[in-house]
Amino acid sequence: MIVLVTGGLGYIGSHACVALLEAGYDVVVLDNLATGKEEVVTRIEKITGRRLVLVIGDIRDRSILNKVFDNHDIGAVLHFAGLKSPSESLLMPLAYFDCNVTGSITLLEEMQKRDIKTLVFSSSATVYGLPEEMPVTESCRAESPTNPYGKSKLMVEQVLRDLTATESEWRVACLRYFNPVSAHRSGLLGEDPVTAPNNLMPYVTRVAAGRLSELTVFGDDYPTSDGTGVRDYIHVQDLAEGHVATLRYLTSAEGFSVFNLGTGRGISVLELIRKFEEVSGKPIPYTVGPRRQGDVAECWADPAKAQRLMGWQALLTIDDMCRDAWQWEQNCQSHV
């Protein structure tokens, strides 16, 4: 089967391309290079020993979508393309709704015209807003995300829910990622090193490498075991495998589904720092700053549904995450 991967040059999409190619799927990537880089294709091909097709263009551009669907017999779409920074979305909400919501609707309309009705959508744990209970199950309330980014993800989920309710032949899965981290074990793929890091792990690796002088820990007075925020970090390769499992699941599951993709284990900021120091042998100097607005004390997934229905579970440990993130950071530095 040929799978269209929107945003396939990005961090998670590129790892998903590797997993798809290794599982025997053919891959067409559509990416507008907003944050993705063309050189990623060579790296994916080096890891897998297989070729993919790259189309450069925007998911909001119907002529490009027509070209993709006319030239390739696409059987399913993994839809990663979008803007992803909660803090940036507070500054430019229109850009987020346009890219994430209008872009998704345009893609869906063009899929609908051609009867391509299998879709895996990159959603996010941010749709849960301030979760009411821990661990977070898919039946927890997802009504009030705290920023336009999270709202854009929830809106697309709602569009997909309504679409599948009207047209029963759609097969749609929304995957709510928890905190994707780390890099491909080959050291060839990882998070783009040129953008300012939004998340903890890239910050930690840059401090370890001496590219940043110290880390700021946002708040140590949360009601958690050591006072720092607790999150469910998941290795990006486990996440990528989750997409292959979802595609397989959708061959026998019509309609709309939602899955949490996380490990089910919460790790505090200080635990992550200590683990990284142990694995890398590098000290991570940090200072404690005030809490960041909108951050929750703790958030981790109950991933049991994905295990029960799709046979997927995260296998890689926090040690694996630190090791591969550190290798990627060192490889990036050697390319500078």
Ligand SMILES: NC(=O)c1ccc[n+]([C@@H]2O[C@H](COP(=O)([O-])OP(=O)(O)OC[C@H]3O[C@@H](n4cnc5c(N)ncnc54)[C@H](O)[C@@H]3O)[C@@H](O)[C@H]2O)c1
């Ligand atoms: N990284 C995370 O922590 C995280 C967490 C939850 C959900 N997600 C979601 O997963 C998806 C992938 O995230 P990522 O971390 O790989 O981000 P990324 O920025 O690395 O990748 C996104 C890719 O999409 C492309 N793109 C953006 N807008 C596009 C458009 N309009 N048309 C075509 N291509 C476009 C970019 O060039 C990039 O290659 C996103 O939808 C994101 O919201 C990410």
